[in-house]
Amino acid sequence: MTDHAIVDLARRLPQLRLLSEPGDLEHYGRDWTRRWTPAPRAIALPASSDEVQGIVRWANEHNVAIVPSGGRTGLSGGAVAANGELVLSLERMNRVLGFDAVDRTLTVQPGIALEAVHGAAREHGLLYPVDFAARGSCSIGGNIATNAGGIRVIRYGNTREWIAGLKVVAGNGELLDLNRGLIKNSSGYDLRQLMIGSEGTLGIVVEATLRLTDPPPTSQVMLLALPTMDALMDVFALFRSRLSLQAFEFFTDVALKHVLAHGAQRAIDGDHPYYVVTEFESPDEKTQDAALAAFEHGVEQGWISDGVLAQSDAQAAALWRLREGITESLAPHKPYKNDVSVRIGALPVFLHDIQTLLAREYPHIDVVWFGHIGDGNLHINVLKPESLSDADFIAQCEHVTKLLADTLHxxxxxxxxxxxxxxxxRAYLxxxxxxxxxxxxxxxxxxxxxxxxxxxxxxFA
Amino acid sequence: MTDHAIVDLARRLPQLRLLSEPGDLEHYGRDWTRRWTPAPRAIALPASSDEVQGIVRWANEHNVAIVPSGGRTGLSGGAVAANGELVLSLERMNRVLGFDAVDRTLTVQPGIALEAVHGAAREHGLLYPVDFAARGSCSIGGNIATNAGGIRVIRYGNTREWIAGLKVVAGNGELLDLNRGLIKNSSGYDLRQLMIGSEGTLGIVVEATLRLTDPPPTSQVMLLALPTMDALMDVFALFRSRLSLQAFEFFTDVALKHVLAHGAQRAIDGDHPYYVVTEFESPDEKTQDAALAAFEHGVEQGWISDGVLAQSDAQAAALWRLREGITESLAPHKPYKNDVSVRIGALPVFLHDIQTLLAREYPHIDVVWFGHIGDGNLHINVLKPESLSDADFIAQCEHVTKLLADTLHxxxxxxxxxxxxxxxxRAYLxxxxxxxxxxxxxxxxxxxxxxxxxxxxxxFA
Structure with missing residues (x-):
C-alpha cells in the first residue's frame, strides 16, 4: 500500500531520514511500558529544527498524528505509537550547541542523553544536577516533557528549575524561542514553563538552554536500616535538620530481596523492613561528626536499627546500587508501576492508608515500594505472578489504581x-x-x- | 446616575464592602505610575474567596471589567483603573492562614504585605527570600502577578521559585486549586506557573502557599567604587567565583548624587562613576579573608578604586540605603522608568550600546542607572526637567524607549x-x-x- 502522505513528506524534505521496516516500526513505536503493540506509520529522524518544523507543517496539512520520541525510557506510554502515527525521533539531534561561561548555561539539542549533559557540564567544571537511573538512555527532551525529577530533587528541584530557554516547534507549526536564557523576564505568560511537563502535546522541543551550577562539595553516602515505617519520617526530619541532604531515598525489604538476587551486595546483616540511602554534603570533619551524632540519636530513639557509612567511592557506589538497581531487578517480573506523590507533611497518614489498601487488594502478590521520601514521592511496583495472564494482571492493577487514586484525591x-x-x-487524571x-x-x-x-x-483521551 | 450593575452586585453579596466616594476612586484607581487619571466605577473589598468568585461571576454576567488590586506599588500601570472598571482590592484578605513545619510552607491570603510574610517566616525560624524596597507596601498577590524579582535573585531566584501552590479564581469564574504544595506533580500543564507573571489577566489569586528555606548564615555588606563600566563585569565575575553572593547591585554617580541629597550618608570619598553594593555569606573568618583577597585583587587589576566593608549592622544598613533609597530619592523628579534585562553574558556589549543611545537621545536630561548586574537587569530612570510638560516629556521618553526596545531585540x-x-x-511587547x-x-x-x-x-491592547 502506498502511503501518499509519506510520499509527500519525502518529496518536501528530500534530506529527511525516514524508516518503515517492521523492525524499525516496532523499535521506535514503543517505550519501556511494553503494554501496547507498536504500529506507527513510519519513523522520521530529522537532523534540524527546520526539518522538525517541516514535518509539523506537513502533518497539519495531511492531518497525520505525530508522536515525539526521545530515549523512550518513559513509564507512562507517552512515547508509544500504536495507531498509525508518524514517530518523530529526535535521536539524531543530540549535540551540544554551546556553552556560556558567564551565564553558566549549556545549549543542547533535545536528543542528547542526560548522561552526556552531565559530562558536558563536568568538562566546564560545572554541574547539571537533575539525575536518575535512566541517565544513560533518556533524552533531555523527554526529561523536559515530563519535568523529570529523580534522586536529587530534595537538593536541586525538578527539571523545571534548570531550563533557561527552549526553542519549540508548536503544534501549529510556529517556531518559538522561549525566554532565551534570561534570568528576569516579566513580559507576559511564561510559555517555557507551560511547555515543561506537557508531554509532547503542545510542541516539540528542538533546543534547550540548561542552567548549570557549582558542583557540590564532597559528599558521603550512608545506608540505614529502619524498624518501622513511622521511623522513616522521624529519621528524615532528624537528618534534614542536621545535614545538607543531597538525596534521601527509601526502599523496603522486598525491594532489597530483588536487587540482591540481581547481583547487588548486601551491606547490612539481618532482616529489616525498611532501608534508606542518604547522601549529604560533607565538606569537613564537622559534618561527618554531625552525621554520626544524628545516626546515634536515631539509634537511641529506636528509629534506626543499623547503618553503614561508605568509606570509599566504591562502597558509596555499592550502597547506591541497592537503590538504583531496583527498577532493573524488577523488570523480569513485568511490574505494574504507580508513581505517586503527596505533600511531605501528608506522607505519614498516606503511607498508612495505602499500606492497608495494598495489603488488602494484593494479598498474594509481591508489591515493591521505594521512592523519594524527601519529595513526598513513592514508587509502587506490583509484580506479575506467573500464574496470571498479562491482561488479567493489568485489569486487577487498574482496579487497585482506581482505589489508590481515590486515596490520593x-x-x-x-x-x-x-x-x-x-x-x-489518563483514566485517573x-x-x-x-x-x-x-x-x-x-x-x-x-x-x-x-x-x-x-x-x-x-x-487526555 | 444609578449603576444598576453595582446595585445587583450589592444585592447578590450583601456582606461585600463597596466604596464609591471620589477619594476612594482616586486612591484605589491608580498605582505608582501616576500617568493615568483614575476613573473606576467602584471599589470592592472582598473578605473571602467566595466573595471574589461571586464578583467574577457577576462581572461575567454584566460584562464589567475588573482590575485586581494589591499594594498598587506597580510601576507599569498594571493596577490602574482609568476606564470605569470595578477595582477588586484584596487588601482585606491579608492574613496568614497556616504554617507547615514538615513541608516548610506558609499559606497566606493575597493581600498580605511582603514584609509581613518575611516576619511570619522569621517567627518559625525560616526565610521567605524574595525581597525588594517596596516590601512594606507591596502585596504577595502583586508579587505573584509580576513574578517579582528584587535584590536577592542572584541567590534565590524570582517569586516563581517559591510558589508551592495557588488558589485562583479564573476569569471564567472557576475556583482552581493549583499544585497544592506538591514538590513533584507531573500531571499535565502546570497552570500555577502560567498564572505567575500573568498580571491579573487570567485569574485572581485568592490564596498562596509559599515555600520557605533556612535563613542564610551571617552575611557581610561591602560598598565598592569602580572606575569604569567594563570593570563592573570583571568585579562581578571575581566576586562570584570566590564568594557566595546574596546580592550584587550597582548604581552610578548620578544615582548617588540623588540619594545623598535625600539624606543618605556618603561612605566613600571622592568622585567615582560606578558603585556596587554586594552582600555575601560570611559564616567564618575564612570567607572574610576571601572577600578581602578578592577586593585586593580587584584593586591591583585596576577594577576597583575604593571600598568599605561594613563593620556593624548599622553600617551595613547605611550602605544598603545608598542603593535602596534611590527610587524614593528620584520620585520628586517624576522619573520615566525602563526596567530591562539581557543575558548576563550579553551585558557588556548591551551596556555600551545603550550608553551611546541614552547619551545621544537625552543630551540635557539626567538619566539615573542602577540595577541587578548579576541578573542582567538594569533600571533606567529618566528625570523630567522642570521646563518640560509631562506630556512632552513622556512623548520624548516613549520615542527613546522604542529605540531601546530595538536594541533589546x-x-x-x-x-x-x-x-x-x-x-x-504594552506597545513594546x-x-x-x-x-x-x-x-x-x-x-x-x-x-x-x-x-x-x-x-x-x-x-496586550
Missing part, C-alpha cells in the same frame, strides 16, 4: 509524581486535576495545536 | 525584567515576544477569561 496528592500521565494514567483545570488544559492544547496532531490520546 | 533581551508589561510597556508567542498568549487569555473581563488593556 483524599490526601491532595498526585497520580503522577514524575513519570507523566501518558496513556497509562481527575483524581489530581479538577474538571475545571482539565477543561482549561484542553483549551490550551487547542490554542497550541488546533488540529490535535501532537501526541493525540496522551494526557 | 537585537540582544535578545526583555523590555520588562521584573515590573511587568501593564499599560506602560513585540520587542521581547514574537507575534506567534503573542498570538498564543491571546489564545490562552481567551481560554481562561472568554469575555476578557480581567484587567483588559493590560499586557
Amino acid at each position: 483524599k490526601h491532595g496528592g498526585s497520580i503522577s509524581a514524575e513519570h507523566g500521565i501518558g496513556l497509562v494514567k 481527575e483524581s489530581t486535576r479538577s474538571p475545571a483545570e482539565i477543561a482549561l488544559m484542553r483549551g490550551i492544547r487547542q490554542v497550541f495545536d488546533p488540529l490535535g496532531i501532537l501526541n493525540p490520546g496522551k494526557l | 537585537k540582544h535578545g533581551g526583555s523590555i520588562s525584567a521584573e515590573h511587568g508589561i501593564g499599560l506602560v510597556k 513585540e520587542s521581547t515576544r514574537s507575534p506567534a508567542e503573542i498570538a498564543l498568549m491571546r489564545g490562552i487569555r481567551q481560554v481562561f477569561d472568554p469575555l476578557g473581563i480581567l484587567n483588559p488593556g493590560k499586557l
